[in-house]
Amino acid sequence: MTIDKRSKIYVAGHRGMVGSSIVRRLQAAGYINLVTRTRQELDLLDQLATHDFLRAEKPEYIFLAAARVGGIHANNTYRADFIYENITVQNNVIHGALAAGVKDLCFLGSSCIYPRDCLQPIKEDYLLTGPLEQTNEPYAIAKIAGIKLCESCNRQYGTRFVSVMPTNLYGPNDNYDLVNSHVLPALIRKAHEAKMRGDKELIVWGSGSPRREFLYVDDMADACIFLMEQGINEGIYNIGCGEDVTIRQLAETVMDVVGFQGQIVFDVDKPDGTPQKLLDVSRMANFGWKARVSLQEGIAKAYAAYLEFSSN
Template identity: 75%
Template structure:
């Protein structure tokens, strides 16, 4: 990418979008275009089409989405499928209408079947049933991937999709009603320490295995894909290593400095038993994650303290 190219980052206020903006600016890209929701509602088709036609960016990073943890996904099912469908349809079709040749779409590892072989390869998409608790969100993300593939096939555009594993880091969501597991554990462990409690309650059995990627590594992968000139395809983005939720909770407690006992609330759902991505496709193209889990959790906890106080 030319350092002077106009680059639109959709969703720049979110964890992923803000990390992409940081990565672009640190690399010397000086024409990064952003709009918050008060300036541009991505669910408003006419507004999105007019904006893209007027600005005509050279590249688009589509990081805008409605996201949340297992409880939010399972209870606000209509919101998750509708809002994500409408945002991606507006931006992808609007990009085509405006003549934008290069676009990167941020998907999710939940697109893959619940019980597919591990580690998960990109070709496992649509080979089995999805995890029920986040099926609407997953279907919306699959639709975004297929939009990119279909526009490439019909119009010759260069729209590529990346599938991140579980992300965490700076600017994460720590609302216990809608957050993902790692930020929720950071907040719960911190508050338990502050209150002098002796137990940390963790949802489920602690047995499911999950892979976690620091968000700045994800942003680095996104910029790498665009700079490398990849014009099509799906690329998993992760570390290639996973741990149990129990081990994750223990690591968070160690970083936070909480020496209590873990209590598992087995009345809560576990979700997918295991979700480890095969990251060989991107690795073979020259990219690997650099931030270790404990190092990343320490960075995330520092961000939490900075934002919400110690």
Template identity: 70%
Template sequence: MTITSNPLDRSSRIYVAGHRGMVGSSIMRRLHETGYLNIVTRDRAELDLLDQAKTAEFLSSEKVDFIFLAAAKTGGIQANDTYRADFIYENLMIEANIIHSAFKAGVQRLLFLGSSCIYPRDCKQPITEGDLLTGPLEPTNLPYAVAKIAGVKMCESYNLQYGTRYFSVMPTNLYGPNDNYDLRNGHVLPALIRKAHEAKVRGDANLAVWGSGMPRREFMYVDDVADACVFLMEQGIGDGMFNIGTGVDVTIRELAETIMEIVGFQGGIIFDASKPDGTPRKLLSVERVRALGWEAKTSLRDGISKAYEDFLSRWDR
């Protein structure tokens, strides 16, 4: 791990790629809260990050110092398994275009947001950063995982060949404001919030949950990962990879029961064993980032309560 001589400061010109997404918008909130105001953004209509020439032109002209690379195509098990070509193509193109163009434009430092799905399906628990590429990936989200691994290795390779100072963070399963509550494309926690709410409104007797309910997952409120990203930039981190999580996991059954309680749905649960469980367990070791002085602050119950408020504010009741 390299600590650079140019940590993030209030005068830095910062580009947040993917600023309208759940993670990107949270990073924007955190930057504004801590006094960073020299921030550059572009929405998809203004800049197509799949276009290499336009991405290069943008970064060359804007003269940014730091990049938070949060732009990505994301989704849950069903979306990952259905749109496999879209997930690998779009994510590879976005990260390749930004990382290479950042190098060409002389961007000082870059933070690449990956995903815990980069780790082997049957990894020992908790998962350390050193477990990358030590075994087969989970088949249902393999294309997305391969793209994210490529982003990690791009940062590493550009550092080694060109002396750039780019690093990666691997967040656990995220949820919170600006999440995707679509039942076909969303992740498990926001999908369960919507399903439990709609089941309550309809007066259903049961909540249908994919799989067996036995897999264990770790969930983190998105504002915590944004806090971690800004923290690491402020520390002057210049290379390497950092897991970002809570260090605590729950079964899908326990998650569903907590959501049902918060939403106020008093029915039972029916598990659909015909649907995939995905990875049996995925708990990240967060010792590397804790050693630097950072820990997650939001409990699962408090985070789900805030996420449900966000859902109600944005969804037809």
């Protein structure tokens, strides 16, 4: 499907890790009419302001990457904030798009929408077939609500709102807070700081046994734009690489990239979360899309981005 490079495209959440990657990818592909707003310029928690903005701009495409995100600790600690803020933002943007006559929207969800103990690898059809992981249930419920709102708009109003479910993402503009971040950026920072201090140990939360799949964020952005350009106009799509590693293996890879020579010590008093979370990516593969960046290469890119971030 050929799309005019002058098409007006709004990227919500363009300063975040995913949103900034989508902007970079669109610019690299030659799209010249991108619309962005900072949180100071447009508060997406404000329904009236969001609706007014979308009616005024009338974008042809929207990538909804704005969200409140975090790791196990943040999800489990700020449960009310996570469910309220995510539901409110996505409702305002999706319903505002509908009211403004926008037909094409890509909603970014999360693989945590799937049941805690469902079969592996996880197919899109497993949604709502079992209980969620308790540590991030409010965030997951918010994202499920977004998926169902997109589906319902498509059925009732004939819109073309698609939902993408990424696996664990990492890359430039990640959150490196040691308490509230996801596991990979936290490990990059921990390993770097341990190396700089000359430590002999690297403390890793949990037992090290859970298995996780990781995707470099630029691959995620590529998948979103691929769906737009292919004219895929409805449904849920898992976005991942189709391979997982244990947290121990992940920590060892990070240590290798960073150059930290110490030993791993697991803090078993910290939660593990879901035992395994590997996505079935065959639906995207059938369209002809697959991830390109290997874990080792991606961590090296992410470490370089962290070094630049920490030096500023």
